[in-house]
Amino acid sequence: MLERDNTDRADDLLVVDRLSVEFPLPDGRRLRAVDSVSLNLRQGETLGVVGESGSGKSVLLRSIMGLLHPKTAPREGSVRLDSRELVGLPRRQLRRLWGTSISIVFQDPMSSLNPVVRIGRQIGESVLPEVDGEPVDVRERSLELLRLVGISEPKRRLRQYPHELSGGMRQRVAIAIALAGHPRLLLADEPTTALDVTVQAQILDLLAELQNRLDMAMILVSHDLAVVATRTDRIMVMYAGQVVESAPTRTLFRSTRMPYTEALINSIPVPGQPRHTRFHTIGGRPPSLVDRPLGCPFAPRCRYVQPRCLEEQPPLVAAGTPDHSYRCWFPVGTPEGRDALERNAAEQTPVTS
Secondary structure (H helix, E strand, O other): OOOOOOOOOOOEEEEEEEEEEEEEOOOOOEEEEEEEEEEEEEOOOEEEEEOOOOOOHHHHHHHHHOOOOOOOOOEEEEEEEOOEEOOOOOHHHHHHHEOOOEEEEOOOHHHHOOOOOOHHHHHHOOOOOEEOOEEOOHHHHHHHHHHHOOOOOHHHHHOOOHHHOOHHHHHHHHHHHHHOOOOOEEEEEOOOOOOOHHHHHHHHHHHHHHHHHHOOEEEEEEOOHHHHHOOOOEEEEEEOOEEEEEEEHHHHHHOOOOHHHHHHHHOOOOOOOOOOOOOOOOOOOOOOOOOOOOOOOOHHHOOOOOHHHHHOOOOOEEOOOOOOEEOOOOOOOOHHHHHHHHHHHHHOOOOOO
């Protein structure tokens, strides 16, 4: 995942190479929401994408899916699914892939489900009319999908409207719709954000079970690093539209290199802490994606910051372990990083708070 052209591996299902997405603004400026992002994903593999709100995670998924209109959000780079280029593909051909090759689950089911259409019809619209040349009974297939996602009394649910279901059940319906066409790649855009903690765990467990059963690849987006820690094979951390660190999940936690990743890890609540223990927070806020800073976008909030960080943007470089890359001039856990921390402590260098 370095800043060079991605080479397709023989078993890659998805290859994203230097993908950038910009939104033209009325004043003539351009907001670059995704900035030269590259990734590879194998069949059956789960990639977690984490970062704060505004880091470009959702725009990345919508761009991979092809949901953004090329006139309002032009993209550069390449998105290859099963070696087929999706960037520049005519809309009519792209829509044929939706639901069958690639599907998406959004974070708010009340926004993705039609509130005035019964559940049965909404699922039925996504069911394939035939499989392997054999006609499909839409009602039976809809019932099968509801059972697959763990919804009780499926016959009664087909007649109900979204507002008659709980938040967790609505999200299960949204997942059923996403799976109706037997996709090989599922994009999950913060699918548990609108749910309480108990239901969040149920939905994440369900996604993991379905992925294993159906042998799908999945990209799981979250602002919470703890959510993806035990449910992904690899994690990609995004900040200000860029990939700032990417590694196998265990490697990321064991050998963190990017200070922003370290700050996210430190922000995870630790079970068993005494009451009134203060949570670790990341001071300041992400930079503007219109007027980008000259150096590292995280520099004003970073406790490792040095003059070079404010003047030069670090490239994405390989770490010492396989499939691990990061952006930082003074990486965590290195002599350079330790020296930077010591200098800042001695000089009492202020960090945005």
